[in-house]
Amino acid sequence: MTFDWDLIWSSLGPLIGGAIKGTIPLTLASFSLGLILALIVALMRLSRNAVVSGVARFYVSVIRGTPLLVQLFVIFYGLPTVGVKLDPWPSAIIAFSLNVGGYAAEVIRAAILSVPKGQWEAGHTIGMSRGQALVRIILPQAARVSVPPLSNTFISLVKDTSLASLILVTELFRNAQQVAAFSQEFMALYLEAAAVYWVICLVLSSAQSLLEKRLDRYVAH
Amino acid sequence: MTFDWDLIWSSLGPLIGGAIKGTIPLTLASFSLGLILALIVALMRLSRNAVVSGVARFYVSVIRGTPLLVQLFVIFYGLPTVGVKLDPWPSAIIAFSLNVGGYAAEVIRAAILSVPKGQWEAGHTIGMSRGQALVRIILPQAARVSVPPLSNTFISLVKDTSLASLILVTELFRNAQQVAAFSQEFMALYLEAAAVYWVICLVLSSAQSLLEKRLDRYVAH
Amino acid sequence: SSGAGSSPSSSSSGGADTSLSDVQSKGELVVATEGTYKPFTYHEGGSGSLTGYDVEIAKAVAAKLGVKATFRETQFDGIFAGLEAKRFDMIANQISINPERSAKYDFSTPYTISPGVIVTKADDNSITSFDSLKGKTTAQSLTSNYYKLAQQSGANVQAVEGWAQAIALLRQGRVDAVVNDKLTYLDYTKTNPNAGLKIAAETADKSKNAFAFHKGATALVKAVDKALADLQSDGTLTKISMKYFGADVSK
Amino acid sequence: MLPTNDTPVLQVRDLAKAFGSNVVLRGIDLDVYRGKVVALIGPSGSGKTTVLRCLNGLEMPDGGTVAVGASAEGPAGGSAGRSAGTSSGLRLDFGAKVSGREISALRDRSAMVFQHYNLFPHMTVLQNVTEGPIKVQKRPRAEVVKEAERLLDRVGLLEKKDAYPFELSGGQQQRVGIVRALALKPQLLLFDEPTSALDPELVGDVLTVIKELAEEGWTMVIVTHELAFARQMADEVIFMDGGVVVERGPASEVLRDPQQERTQQFVRRLLHEF
Amino acid sequence: MLPTNDTPVLQVRDLAKAFGSNVVLRGIDLDVYRGKVVALIGPSGSGKTTVLRCLNGLEMPDGGTVAVGASAEGPAGGSAGRSAGTSSGLRLDFGAKVSGREISALRDRSAMVFQHYNLFPHMTVLQNVTEGPIKVQKRPRAEVVKEAERLLDRVGLLEKKDAYPFELSGGQQQRVGIVRALALKPQLLLFDEPTSALDPELVGDVLTVIKELAEEGWTMVIVTHELAFARQMADEVIFMDGGVVVERGPASEVLRDPQQERTQQFVRRLLHEF
Ligand SMILES: Nc1ncnc2c1ncn2[C@@H]1O[C@H](COP(=O)(O)OP(=O)(O)OP(=O)(O)O)[C@@H](O)[C@H]1O
Ligand SMILES: Nc1ncnc2c1ncn2[C@@H]1O[C@H](COP(=O)(O)OP(=O)(O)OP(=O)(O)O)[C@@H](O)[C@H]1O
Ligand SMILES: [Mg+2]
Ligand SMILES: [Mg+2]
DSSP: OOOOHHHHHHHHHHHHHHIIIIIHHHHHHHHHHHHHHHHHHHHHHHOSOHHHHHHHHHHHHHHHHSOHHHHHHIIIIIGGGGTOOOOHHHHHHHHHHHHHHHHHHHHHHHHHHHSOHHHHHHHHHTTOOHHHIIIIIIHHHHHHHHHHHHHHHHHHHHHHGGGGGGGTOOOHHHHHHHHHHHHOOHHHHHHHHHHHHHHHHHHHHHHHHHHHHHHGGGSOO | OOOOHHHHHHHHHHHHHHIIIIIHHHHHHHHHHHHHHHHHHHHHHHOSOHHHHHHHHHHHHHHHHSOHHHHHHIIIIIGGGGTOOOOHHHHHHHHHHHHHHHHHHHHHHHHHHHSOHHHHHHHHHTTOOHHHIIIIIIHHHHHHHHHHHHHHHHHHHHHHGGGGGGGTOOOHHHHHHHHHHHHSOHHHHHHHHHHHHHHHHHHHHHHHHHHHHHHGGGSOO | OOOTTSOOOOOOSSSOOOHHHHHHHHTEEEEEEOSOBTTTBEEGGGTSOEESHHHHHHHHHHHHHTSEEEEEEOOHHHHHHHHHTTSOSEEEEEEEOOHHHHHHEEEOOOSEEEEEEEEEETTOOSOOSSGGGTTOEEEEETTSHHHHHHHHTTOEEEEESSHHHHHHHHHTTSSSBEEEEHHHHHHHHHHOTTSOEEEEEEEEEEEEEEEEEETTOHHHHHHHHHHHHHHHHTTHHHHHHHHHHSSOOOO | OOOOOSSOSEEEEEEEEEETTEEEEEEEEEEEOTTOEEEEEOOTTSSHHHHHHHHTTSSOOSEEEEEEOSSOOSSTTOOOOOSTTOSSOEEEETTSOOOHHHHHHHHHHEEEEOTTOOOOTTSOHHHHHHHIIIIISOOOHHHHHHHHHHHHHHTTOGGGTTSOGGGSOHHHHHHHHHHHHHHTOOSEEEEESTTTTSOHHHHHHHHHHHHHHHHHTOOEEEEOSOHHHHHHHOSEEEEEETTEEEEEEOHHHHHHSOOSHHHHHHHHHHTTOO | OOOOOSSOSEEEEEEEEEETTEEEEEEEEEEEOTTOEEEEEOOTTSSHHHHHHHHTTSSOOSEEEEEEOSSOOSSTTOOOOOSTTOSSOEEEETTSOOOHHHHHHHHHHEEEEOTTOOOOTTSOHHHHHHHIIIIISOOOHHHHHHHHHHHHHHTTOGGGTTSOGGGSOHHHHHHHHHHHHHTTOOSEEEEESTTTTSOHHHHHHHHHHHHHHHHHTOOEEEEOSOHHHHHHHOSEEEEEETTEEEEEEOHHHHHHSOOSHHHHHHHHHHTTOO
């Protein structure tokens, strides 16, 4: 393979621009909202009320069982036919948040279950309600175990955001495709895009390590 | 949304055909090979040899850090330029196996690490070598903890195989696109495809429950 | 599309041009096409056999060469990469000739010559020409020539994967216009007569669409050109064109 | 030992609890007077932990009554006040419907020390101790911290106040667990085998702390397997088996000269005389 | 107790081990004669477990020699044969380079019983016991199973042979752990606090089994905190502290009338006299 290095160099700007204006904000916004949603869904799944936990289970099953592309399409192209017309960015953020919500809910649920029952009881014995014990005792501990699996969800999300180009959100991969389409250098541009994604993921992974270290300060090594 | 139910009904055959001839065999083959690869990579990651574990770490980082689409692209369209020309199916299976290998390696590594050190020692004390202890004592226990996270990888794979159409492998989603292109009813077809994926994932999830139950027979409930 | 392994010609970049002899010795012409671009390349009834204007012409060309046409269906993203990787002998997918492509690939003589059109909603009178696209929003396929054209006209261009999405955006009022080739639009209105769309303007220049080959496949291009000329003169191209468009767009 | 008054701090009558079809407690009666120590002994599965959990509102009994008296909180000799509302008596009848609010009122009167400490691993020693008083009882932080430091000092752990639990030995963790309970100023301290998860050498330190609390006049119910300790400390020893009280009485009698055969057997087994 | 012969089954000289800069063992000497029981006592962190782990090849010592004698395997009075090659003596000098093969030969001479049992949770009781003899020692399955069943019967667990470990109490699990070690027919049994993870009531059963093994003539090194038990069983008691042997001698002397102050302190603490 021989590459047109000038092209690669000159397209680095648009690619990084796409990452900064599209990929990264889209990832961060969707992940934050998705986590909140996931926490709610995880708590619903853990509810003793069969209807509540059934709804949550159904949601998770649909989100995980169907392609993200279809989810995006339904929200952007499908909802207008029932009168709900959302702009590309809101559509994308909603779709990705719903997706993260489904995947991360299972992670968070498992993390909550992994905190020993004795911690709930210790919370109760100092007078805490279920809610207080959840917030002050259980979730801080669940956070620690859920960082590695959530970082998987996060890293997948970074790359999945490329699908947003299907609903008119311009991001890293779309810019690569654009340059590729005009220069006909598909392989070079795709490799370049992959390299940019890789750098983003490397940065994120080191952020993950830092976070883990911070959360691990109260654990024996 | 109003649907052309005749179209949906008549296209069910091709979609299911695509699942049976493309999606499902591709998923099963790639997952099996990917698991073997993942086990090797996981053991390499756990090796005390810095070079060996470094190679494995690099592999995992590249696989997880770059888009699957690019990985497929490189193997199918890139390798021929250096003289390696593989058929679509082998290319797809290799690409997806490599991908599963990267993601599942981390799961398996974590599962192996989750088996208490005392199990290795109990193995040694009855005279086992590291390899014997790994195979007879550690892996059977690691299998149990790794089923839920691996099933995530598996379910993602089912849907990711739709990318195989990029390298000439016909599967479920490609068939949906074909019908959509002809009928211009892409929303209906995409939803239908999503429904088929969902059914596949539901079936797989119940297989997962069965497997977990089987592996859980030696654990207190 | 199975058995793509029987690889197409490994014609030379350095040595002699074996592009034609390779095709002849294999007895097949490996043709890349999307299979999801009606009416040029699509599946009959959605899931039947591959057909369409480009497909039929490619078959006729192969027959003239005395070989079989073997189609490989791929997404547009992979189509040129596959040509460069020599997985295909040629592309039959309404590839329009432009300077960038000409620099990288060889082209046959065009077999589709047709104008581009601006499609708008039937009740929209604000767009009457390419000049009036300025400040409007259009939806274009990234890989089509019309993307550039719309951009040059000052439109705010949204890239989409294909016609179906572009038209959905237009009908939902999310874009003001779609610039595409006329033939696709005509085919669409045939199946969706009540779409509420219209042609607001046509391009002055007609775009020329042709088969694409790897650079240096001169012998093969020559043979294909000869076949196309024969098909033109014996009326086959006109016949195929009439079948799909009710008009002769092949010249 | 301080003088005791006549109304018990804790009065349990006919307490019953089943898990599904497994009847775990039947007809448990219990009177604990101010400043007294009751030791609960019995074989594994006899229901000792379940009794404590019912008293602390961690388990909902199926029947019976639990009354926690109106007497002042804290050690019998102490004078510290607790959050409003605890000064009146509380009586729950589990034969009738009991609300969540009543359960939590019951929980507020007692504090539990767990076998496995159950410290909050993400909080420092001081945070573990002050969490309940500050966040739940809403007492002023400065006052709570001062009191917590005094208590930590008493068990010899003041210099560990900023350590995390994992940095402490088991014995130190359990002493923090005890301080966490004391900081709540409960009327009643419940100990569930507080030393049985400890290294043998560390048992002594924890038992010493408990002994001092008893001498200060705290009212306590202790589940323990340390018979020598129970003999020294307890005012009353209750031997349970199969969910019922088999024998009860002064420590010296029940432990030195048990009347029931099951009690004799149990005591012999525990001293593993072979 | 059976008569003993003069060459020790185990002879350790000047054993040393450090983890990084943390010197954990220094100059440890140990002679264990056939059919004798040596009890290792000492405070937490003194290095007792590390000694056993060095003897079982789970830890690589930094210096010193370990010799396991050429005497017959199994209990001193027994006659069962073990796989070929163990009948000759083995002597490892950790001052020089020791190969993995030698370490595994050392490991083959002894068997360890762990504090936390470390049974294989995915195998039944019988599989736990037969795994080593069948898969590692390659002895014939039928013979191994018969022997395993005999041993399980001896500790009263024959009817549990198809149960999984999670279905057993701690005491039952530890008895399986002992049988698993016995089934290997080692020359030397190593016990690392075999009862300290057990419920107090279950301790007796396990101690009884160990006592019977001693009476049968097995050669053993036991780390334990059960001083009463050590006094009854051990031929020699070794008190370690800070990685060195502080005091050694007949059980009656070391435990009843320790000479060293550190030993006295330790013994007093363990009996938590307060
Ligand atoms: N949450 C629960 N669900 C079902 N059964 C339970 C539960 N908690 C306890 N039990 C059962 O109740 C009985 C009494 O248990 P409990 O823990 O009170 O005994 P214990 O006397 O504290 O024993 P130990 O000395 O082992 O701690 C046992 O049979 C136990 O299996
Ligand atoms: N794998 C290891 N890495 C580093 N240090 C270790 C390791 N194993 C043991 N140590 C250290 O070696 C010392 C002796 O430990 P060891 O477990 O032998 O003591 P012990 O006498 O068995 O104590 P206990 O009664 O608590 O079991 C301790 O300081 C311990 O921290
Ligand atoms: Mg209990
Ligand atoms: Mg130890």
